[in-house]
Amino acid sequence: MDLLDVTLRVVAVLVAFLVLPLLVGQAEHKVMAHMQGRVGPMHAGGFHGWAQLVADGVKFAQKEDTVPAGADRRIFQLAPAVALVPYCVVLVAIPLGPGGLVGQVIDAGVFFVLAVLGIGILGQLMGGWASNNKYSLLGGMRTAAQLMAYELPLILAAASVVMAAGTLSLTGILDGFQWWWVPWQLVGAFVFFTAGIAELHRPPFDAPIAPEEIVFGAFTEYSGLRFALFLLAEYAGIVVISALTAVLFFGGWHGPFPDQLGWLWMLLKTGALCFLVIWARVAWPRLRADQIQKFAWTVLVPLALAQIALTGVVKVVIS
Amino acid sequence: MSFGSGLAKGLAVTFRAMTRRAVTQQYPENLPSLPPRTRGVIGLFEENCTVCMLCARECPDWCIYIDSHKETAPPAAPGGRERSRNVLDRFAIDFSLCMYCGICVEVCPFDALFWSPEFEYAETDIRELTHEREKLREWMWTVPEPPPLTEAAVEAKELTAARRAAERAAQEQEQEQGQEQGRDRPAGDETGESR
Numbered sequence: 001m002d003l004l005d006v007t008l009r010v011v012a013v014l015v016a017f018l019v020l021p022l023l024v025g026q027a028e029h030k031v032m033a034h035m036q037g038r039v040g041p042m043h044a045g046g047f048h049g050w051a052q053l054v055a056d057g058v059k060f061a062q063k064e065d066t067v068p069a070g071a072d073r074r075i076f077q078l079a080p081a082v083a084l085v086p087y088c089v090v091l092v093a094i095p096l097g098p099g100g101l102v103g104q105v106i107d108a109g110v111f112f113v114l115a116v117l118g119i120g121i122l123g124q125l126m127g128g129w130a131s132n133n134k135y136s137l138l139g140g141m142r143t144a145a146q147l148m149a150y151e152l153p154l155i156l157a158a159a160s161v162v163m164a165a166g167t168l169s170l171t172g173i174l175d176g177f178q179w180w181w182v183p184w185q186l187v188g189a190f191v192f193f194t195a196g197i198a199e200l201h202r203p204p205f206d207a208p209i210a211p212e213e214i215v216f217g218a219f220t221e222y223s224g225l226r227f228a229l230f231l232l233a234e235y236a237g238i239v240v241i242s243a244l245t246a247v248l249f250f251g252g253w254h255g256p257f258p259d260q261l262g263w264l265w266m267l268l269k270t271g272a273l274c275f276l277v278i279w280a281r282v283a284w285p286r287l288r289a290d291q292i293q294k295f296a297w298t299v300l301v302p303l304a305l306a307q308i309a310l311t312g313v314v315k316v317v318i319s
Numbered sequence: 320m321s322f323g324s325g326l327a328k329g330l331a332v333t334f335r336a337m338t339r340r341a342v343t344q345q346y347p348e349n350l351p352s353l354p355p356r357t358r359g360v361i362g363l364f365e366e367n368c369t370v371c372m373l374c375a376r377e378c379p380d381w382c383i384y385i386d387s388h389k390e391t392a393p394p395a396a397p398g399g400r401e402r403s404r405n406v407l408d409r410f411a412i413d414f415s416l417c418m419y420c421g422i423c424v425e426v427c428p429f430d431a432l433f434w435s436p437e438f439e440y441a442e443t444d445i446r447e448l449t450h451e452r453e454k455l456r457e458w459m460w461t462v463p464e465p466p467p468l469t470e471a472a473v474e475a476k477e478l479t480a481a482r483r484a485a486e487r488a489a490q491e492q493e494q495e496q497g498q499e500q501g502r503d504r505p506a507g508d509e510t511g512e513s514r
Contacts, residue, residue, distance in 0.1 A: 035333040035336050035337045037339070038342075038343050042345060279333065284329050
C-alpha cells in the first residue's frame, strides 16, 4: 500500500464524513417539514433551500465561542472534538463496495467499530460534567445511564452477526453474506438499530437532550462552532449507525450487479435507514428517562439474547 | 387498542402527510388572498367624517388623534341663522398602539372608517407607525366591496326605505297621470322628479 493509495482513501473517507451528515441533515429538514405539512427551507441557495446547512454553518462560525465561568476550561473545549472524531474514525472501517472499496480493512472490524463508537458518547459526558451547569450535568448523567443500558444490546446484537459469519471483519461478514441472513438476523437488526438510535439520543430516546425539561442537556452551555460540532456529531452518528446496520444485517453492497453498483446499494440501504431515523423523530413522542431504561433492560436485552440463542441453534444445525 | 397500534398510527399519519401537498404559502412570492373585512388596516373616508369624536373616545387605547376647527357658513336664506360646521384638520391613527379591536369602525355613525386587508406597513421606527389622514385615505381605496348577503338575510334598511320611496313616487305619478287625462300635457317636468 503506497502513500498515494493511503492519501486517496483518507481523503475519500473525510469527504464522505463531511458530506453525508449534511445530506442527512438537509433530508431531515425537508422530510420532517413535509411530514408536518410544511415545505421546510426554500430560499437558501435558491433551489428548495439546498444550501440551508451551509448557511447554518456560516452562522455558527460567526457566533462567539463562550466558556462559562467556573467551567473546566480544557475539558469543556475538548469535548466536541471527542464527540465528533470517533464517527470519522469509524467510517474508515465501513466497506462501501466489494473488492477493497473500504478505507481500511480491519480484521477485528466489529470490535474496533463498537469500541470507537463508545468514545463518542464520552464527549457528551465530558461536556455535561465540565459545563458547571445543573442542566448540563443532568443531561450528562442521563447520557451515561443511557450508554450503560444500550451498549449491551448493541454489542449482543452485533455478536449474533459475528457468530453467524464466523468472523469479526466487516468485509469478511459481507463476503460471507447470504440473503437468508436477513430474516434470520431480523430481531438482531431491530435491536441493533434501536439501540444505535438510543445511543445517539435521537427521538424517541432523546431524554438526555430534552429541550422542554433540561434546556439542551449536555450542550446547554455550548455556542458557536463547538455547538455546531456537537450537532454534526449527531448527524455523523446517524450515518454511521445506519451504515453499520446496513453492513451487519442487510448485506451492505449486496444486490444486482454488486461489482459495478455495489456502492449504490450500500448508499441506498444507508439512506433508507437514515430515513427511518428521521421518521421516528417526527412520528413518536419522547420516552421518559425511566421508560428508556425499562425498554433497554426488559425488551432489547432479552431480544438480543434470544437472537444469539437462535443464531447458535441454526449455526449448529447447518454445520 | 392493541399494543403498538399507536406507534403504527403515528408512522401512518406522518407518512400520509408527507405524500400530500404542503399547505405552506410562500408569502413574499405569493400574496395571500384575504377575505373582505379582514382586519389589516383602518382606512378613512374623509368626506363622511363629521368630527364627532366618537371613534377617538371609544378607542380603548387612545390611538386616534383628531384635530378640528369650526367654520361658519352664511345663512342659506336672507335673515336666517348662520350655519356652523366642523372641519377636520388632523386625523391620525397610531398603529403601534392600535389593537385592531375595530370598535372605531363599528361606532362610526357616518361610515367614515373601514377595515382594509392591507397589512404590509411595517416600519423600522415605531414613531413612523402613526399614520396621518393622507395615508389613511390611500388605504381607503384598498377597501374591498363588502360580501353579498346570504339569501335569507333581512334586506338592508336603506334599501327598504329607498324601495318604498320609489314605489310611492310611482303611485303618485300614476294618479297624476289619471287626473290629467283629457287635458294637455304640461311641459314634461315630471320625468325630472322621479328618481
